[in-house]
Amino acid sequence: MEDVTATLSxxxxxxxxxxxxxxxxxxxxxxxxxxxxxxxxxxxxAGLYVCEMITARAVVERHPGTMHMMAFDQGEYPRSMQLxxxxxxxxxxxxxxxxxxxxxxxIDSNFGCPVAKVTRKGGGAALPYKRKLFAQIVRxxxxxxxxxxxxxxxxxxxxxxxxxxxxxxxxxxxxxEGAAAVSLHARTAAxxxxxxxxxxxxxxxxEAVQTIPVLGxxxxxxxDDALRMVAETGCDGVVVGRGCLGRPWLFGELEAAFAGRxxxxxxxxxxxxxxLRRHAELLVQHDGHDKAMRDLRKHMAWYFMGFPVGSExxxxxxxxxxxDELDELIAQLDHAAPFPADALGPRGRQGSPGKVxxxxxxxxxxxxxxxxxxxxxxxxx
Numbered sequence: 001m002e003d004v005t006a007t008l009s010x011x012x013x014x015x016x017x018x019x020x021x022x023x024x025x026x027x028x029x030x031x032x033x034x035x036x037x038x039x040x041x042x043x044x045x046a047g048l049y050v051c052e053m054i055t056a057r058a059v060v061e062r063h064p065g066t067m068h069m070m071a072f073d074q075g076e077y078p079r080s081m082q083l084x085x086x087x088x089x090x091x092x093x094x095x096x097x098x099x100x101x102x103x104x105x106x107i108d109s110n111f112g113c114p115v116a117k118v119t120r121k122g123g124g125a126a127l128p129y130k131r132k133l134f135a136q137i138v139r140x141x142x143x144x145x146x147x148x149x150x151x152x153x154x155x156x157x158x159x160x161x162x163x164x165x166x167x168x169x170x171x172x173x174x175x176x177e178g179a180a181a182v183s184l185h186a187r188t189a190a191x192x193x194x195x196x197x198x199x200x201x202x203x204x205x206x207e208a209v210q211t212i213p214v215l216g217x218x219x220x221x222x223x224d225d226a227l228r229m230v231a232e233t234g235c236d237g238v239v240v241g242r243g244c245l246g247r248p249w250l251f252g253e254l255e256a257a258f259a260g261r262x263x264x265x266x267x268x269x270x271x272x273x274x275x276l277r278r279h280a281e282l283l284v285q286h287d288g289h290d291k292a293m294r295d296l297r298k299h300m301a302w303y304f305m306g307f308p309v310g311s312e313x314x315x316x317x318x319x320x321x322x323x324d325e326l327d328e329l330i331a332q333l334d335h336a337a338p339f340p341a342d343a344l345g346p347r348g349r350q351g352s353p354g355k356v357x358x359x360x361x362x363x364x365x366x367x368x369x370x371x372x373x374x375x376x377x378x379x380x381x
Contacts, residue, residue: 010230013213013237015106016151016180018078020048022258023237024226024251025183025215026244027155028053028082028108031295035071036282040275041244042073045251048080053110056085056094070103071286078105082155084113085137086123086372092140099148107145109138111156111170114189120357122372125157125189128166128173129362132369135173142178151180155217155239158201160356161190164363167201171209183215183239189356193242202233215239222344223250223257242346246302248275266343269307270335276303280326293321306343308334 013023024047026033031052038049051070058066072079081104085091091109098104111134113124128134138154145152154174159165167184174182184205186197197218206214216229217239226238244250253263267275279299283292300317309317313332320326359372 010236013215015048015153015213017149018048018106018151020237022047022255023215023230024048024254024258025080025237025239026050026251027217027239027241028110029241029245031298032245034069034283034286034295035073035076036279036286036292037248038076039073039282040279041248041251042076044249045253045255047251047254048078048106049076050080050082050108051104053082053084054094056083056087056090059083059094059097060090072104080104080106080108082108082110083141084110084123086121086127086133088133088136088140088371091137092144095141095144095150095152099145099150104150106151106153107141108153108155108183109141111154112185112189114157114192114356116357119160119189120359122359122362126160126356126358126362127372128156128170129160129164129366130369131169131173131366133371134170135177136369138174138177138179146178152178153181153183154179155183155185157185158188158198160358160363161188167205168208171205171214175209175212179212181213181215181236182209183217185239186216186218191353194353199229199233202229202235206234206236213237217241219243219346221346223253223263226254227257246299246305248279266339268335268339269304269309269333269337272303272307272339273330273333273335276300277326277330280323284323289323293323296320296326306340308337 013020026041026047026049028050033050033052042049054066054070070081081098083091083094085094095107098107111124111128118124119126142152156167156170158167171182184202186199186201202216213236215237216233216235220226220229220238220240221243229235229238249267256263280292280296283295287295297318297320304314313329317329320329
């Protein structure tokens, strides 16, 4: 561990008017960070918990499914939402709706998605390459949010690939256009979620961006990882994504670590089962029974990672269809099984690196400001 004393003595993270203590942000993840999962995480520790990513065009068009995704828990504050868009006018209008109707207290923006159906249309991690367009989107969004005192922040990746890094320009542009903070996922779009995050890029961004907080994202799977990232890079806070999949108690561990307290021991399998059941209850409250059961299935492998759960029982958990069945399966677990040490590593999708799909001629001129053709969206990171 590097100089943890310095890590713990850093000034509190401030994003606009909000103090984020501990300096920990839950990254928005599609199909994961809905109101149920955020509440579960918040029950373990403080921080900033970001809603599933919302498409700006869907806000403007008031798509019913999108409005449902924009739900927040009664005690959730500040209410944090991430927007995706490729058109300054649409982003401005979406932000105006959100702040005008009091739908969120903080708005983040996604310029990090590496998925082909997004980058092939110039969105996500492809967009910061177009510096003028990127600046226009940030400026329009900041102006729309400013009137209501809502901070607007920006998340991006190192760049498109190793030959096209954009993060330093993106950080400086976001700072100049009034963003309240920037977050860097320290991978290129070509890496997707594979390989190791290059934390040295976070340190370089921290040197380049002088007046607003810089947050680091990538390969934080334990509380020690978070302290080490802050110590090694000087970043002002950390963004946690895949590391909390099936481990919402990670936020309690992070809170203890940043406060200088001992990190709690990992839960037994019986305690994990209680968390899983709580997750199911919260999902049912938000989405109704049938949708909640379908949604819960994808979390099973993450909750049971490394635990001695037989293949047949795992299969049945992955196909669970009712709360009664869930209780029956939970009763069959070895509740005394301790938390396995090998469950602390990477989790969630990793995939393999590959060529980034871009619009024809996208790399020809980084200074044109043509708006990409559409706003199809998925989630990002």
